[in-house]
Amino acid sequence: MVTERLKRSIALRKSAGLHRSPVTIEKHVGSSAVVNGKSLINFASNDYLGLAQDTDWKNTIAKCFQAYPPSGTSSRLVTGHSQFTEDVEQEFAAYFGYDEAIFFPSGYQANLAVLWGLCSPAEMLFYDKRIHASMVQGLAQTGGTLKGFAHSNLEQLDRKLTAAQAENPVVLTESLFSMDGDLLDTATFGALRSKHAFFSILDEAHAVGVLGTNGTGVGGDCADIAVGTFGKALGMFGAFALLPKGFKEFFNNFSSPAIYSTAMPEAHAAAASSLLQKLPQLEDKREHIAHLSAYMRSELQDAGFTIFGDAHIISILVGDEVKATNIVHKMQEDGVLAFASRYPTVPMNKAVIRISMTALHSTEDVHTFVNSIRGWYDRT
Known part of the structure; x- marks a missing residue:
């Protein structure tokens, strides 16, 4: 039966370290996300410019959906x-x-x-x-x-x-x-x-x-x-x-x-038009991301990790899928949220911990991340 086949498939995924279960985010606060009541520095978000949390930007979008059809x-x-x-x-x-x-x-x-x-x-x-x-x-x-x-x-x-x-x-x-x-x-x-x-x-x-x-x-x-x-x-x-x-x-x-x-919907188009007025004004955020991303790469390399990435996306090579999964789970104990990218997203036995730098992060966040992964990598 279909149900039994699906159960077996899930069991196989779990045993291979490939099972996927979405992290439930309760709310976002600056560079952190609250998971199970605990605030974790979020290195798994693609909100690179921090606009999704920007109060002025949220107000602009709200006005667009009030003024134009939402469908x-x-x-x-x-x-x-x-x-x-x-x-x-x-x-x-x-x-x-x-x-x-x-x-x-x-x-x-x-x-x-x-x-x-x-x-x-x-x-x-x-x-x-x-x-x-x-x-x-x-x-x-x-x-x-x-x-x-x-x-x-x-x-x-x-x-x-x-x-x-x-x-x-x-x-x-x-x-x-x-x-x-x-x-x-x-x-x-x-x-x-x-x-x-x-x-x-x-x-x-x-x-x-x-x-x-x-x-x-x-x-x-x-x-x-x-x-x-x-x-x-x-x-x-x-x-x-x-x-x-x-x-x-x-x-x-x-x-x-x-x-x-x-x-x-036209409401979306109105927000998109407003976005074009905002983008040229965000050069300070782009410069901050570039600086902080370079700093993170340098710190990880100095700590002995093999990394990939030329900009605000950085991948840390782990290899084993189970090890990568266990590391990111352990890092949550240190208040860090990261993402283990495994097969089939990347080739088998080429698992990475993939992190995203955003305009919301700070140098202190970088130190917390590097200290956490360095502490768990050899113990997991």
Whole structure:
């Protein structure tokens, strides 16, 4: 029976150290989260700029939902296409340096919509093997020929593109990888784009808001399409795709996630428009994150840990899945909340403790984290 099979599957997950159970957050207070009545310094949040807790920003969003409809009422192709939302999408496109933009309920849906709406069996798709699960899920449904390349290995990508001699090559990667925390070498990637004339799709979910001029990300010079999210640094919900001129028409005709989903509400568009006024004013937060992230990397390396990460996402190599899980549980005793990333999010036996630095953290928070993981790593 289905029920018995599911029970066995859960038991196997637990024995392998791969069982997942969401942490229940009772409330957020600054850089901390309250779990089971205990305040823990939160190194597992993607609220990079701290906007989700910003009182002024919350008041702005509340006013937007008071002034505008909170529902899109239907899909865009029925009666959900709002001129107001269309105008704000154009504001977004201009801010980030693209021709068009379209809003989605989530980054997962945006990535699926991009792949299913724009790629077909006519394309050969080259992808970094560590791209987000939403892109991986979308690849097979395109019907295109799939060519993976080793993570961040642009030399291998070059060789594969040269060998394939594809008529319609498409390359998928991320600008800031969500688990490894490494940045795309945009200069080399851009040079390869010029050399091979491929169409590039870049996931900028973890870069927008924090990196680039006024938080515009890092891929503007080498991406044909970029996907960003409101739900991380931008302190909202939903996502957006940034596009070349004329591409929204493809979504309306070929992308089922766009065609069959209820449109985003005008209240969301109003908040998004307000966000564009706020982002340029947050340079002090971006500088703080950059400084504190560099400090955390330095402290962890001095403590003897093998780490990955070029910006505000840092991964600490553990290897064994059970060990990684046990360490983060023990760290809660020291008032630290961290995240153990395990298979299938990362390769088997390559488990990491993945931490996110935010504008809410302090140097004292860094010291608490490093002392905690150093204390438990060899005892767990």
